[in-house]
Amino acid sequence: MTTLSAIEWTDMTWSPIIGCTRVTSGCDRCYAIRTAHIRSHHPSPKMATAFAGTTHTVDGRLDWTGRVNVVESRLLDPLRKTKPQKVFVNSQSDLFHDQVPDEVIARILAVMALTPRHTYQVLTKRHGRMRALLNSADFRLLCEEAEARLVADEATPGLSRYEREQHRTKWWSSFAKPLPNLWLGVSVEDQKTADMRIPALLATPAAVRWISAEPLLGPIDLYGPLVPGRGRPKLTYWLTGRPGWGPEKTDDRGRVFQELTVDPRLDWVVAGGESGPGARPAHPDWFRTLRDQCAQSDVPFLFKQWGQWGPEAPVDRDGRLVRGPRGEGMTIANDGTLYAPGDLDYPDGPRYGEAVRAGHSRARLTQVYSVGKKAAGRELDGRTHDEYPAPRAATSWTENSR
Incomplete structure (x- = not known):
């Protein structure tokens, strides 16, 4: 089921996978746990079955059970949508959760490949598995086989005979590089999680790489640690790309040279405060730092919300x-x-x-x-920030950042 979304940076959500587990403090007040619990008792048997067994109460606290349900009836939903949309994938789970089989992830990516009209926005906290799979030749083969099965199946919706023939003959060339309509991102809530997840993201092939700093629970410096009296001795290059030398080349006169290259960088930064029961406040300067560093590096910035806590009395x-x-x-x-x-x-x-x-x-x-999410609003220092990335030329599956 794809549904229209109130999330500021997307148009709709697509959740073919339900269920998750907490990994870091950013998960402590996860809205999806409450949603899953309520929907597991939905009067519609179809809805209740999709969410069944994914939540339980332990010591008075509602939590995930660790069970992950693959909802087969939702897997092909984007093929039925003809109008181009920004689609947030798995708002009720994590695509790279360890309980999601490789074959299921491959099928989901195959649907993305068959629907270039849509833009897919993926967020994960499982940065290690994301990097490993999307750099794997074996996984690419799984994706190729999954799409070939969809194309060959006459019951697959939304594909004309011409499109089926095109995909039968051009599948590998279209997937030899990252999907141009996949925006791949990681969730980060503080400097510790940023230091873990952003390098893995930059080492993963993607047309657009982004972070969601929500809920923001501590300051994040995207330039590198600022040491008093020493400046930034360890630059991260997350917003600019690390410069370096490419492989040696030979010109038509036999001269050997090297071109200057720039490693992958973040293409988009989204930030927001926590909302809902028990929400934790954020310091306004945390958002200002991200905004200012993005502006200095010409990286699009979107301020999603203050959340439950705002700076205005x-x-x-x-x-x-x-x-x-x-x-x-x-x-x-x-x-x-x-x-x-x-x-x-x-x-x-x-x-x-x-x-x-x-x-x-x-x-x-x-x-x-x-004051509540609605009253706190989305203005940061008197204005809203709603910038979006423009997809760049996709790098090859085997190209990693240094």
Whole structure:
């Protein structure tokens, strides 16, 4: 089933796989767990079966069971959609989860190959398996076989006789490079997960590489660690591409030379705060850093949302500050430490000394307010950011970044 989506950066979702497991802190308040639990009790037997067994309650906490369901009836849905769409793949799972068979991933990629009119947006936290599969000649063969079966099956919807003949004869040449309509991305929530997942993404063949920094739970520096007094001794080149020398070539006069090359870089950055029950706030400077670094590197940036917590104090019609559970503000430090009202009052605040010892200067402390996703909105410093990438020439399956 493909459904229209309210997610700001896509048009619809396609979820042929249901179920997942938590891996890092970004999963702690996963909306998909709640959705899956509710839908597993849906009055429609078809819907309930798709989500059956994927969630349970452990020690009072709703969680994934680790079971992953492949919903066969949804696998061909994009073939039935004639209007070009941006399609978010597996909003209720992770395409590269270890319980998803290689053959199923190959079938999903084959559907993408057969529908070049759509743009597919994939996000994963399983960066290792993504890199391994998409650099594997054996996996490419699985994809080729999966598409050949779809083309040969007269029951496959949405394919004319001409298209079937074209794919029968041109499959390998069309898939010898990454799918031009696949935007491959990783989810990152802080510097630790960015350091793990972004290098793997850049080492994976893709026409468009992107990150979703949502929920953003800590600062992320895409340029490399900033060391006081030393600048950035270890540049990442994630936003610019690492420069280097290509293989030796010989011109028509027999002279040997090397061309300057640039390794893959990020093509798109999406960032947003956490929403929903128990949402954790983000420091506004975390978003500003990503925005500014993208602007300096000419990389498209999309600010999805503030989430539950925003930087603007809630006021009533008379302009008075609203008090209460939703209107009470919290102070957040740049490292994510939260302080309740009164914690930092000088000199008797119960956590004032802690903040001083941690080096949390007043200049890097800011107020955030629990006002709800809708009220917090999507404006960052007075404007929205809705930039999208333009696909580049796809690199070959075997080309990796250094």
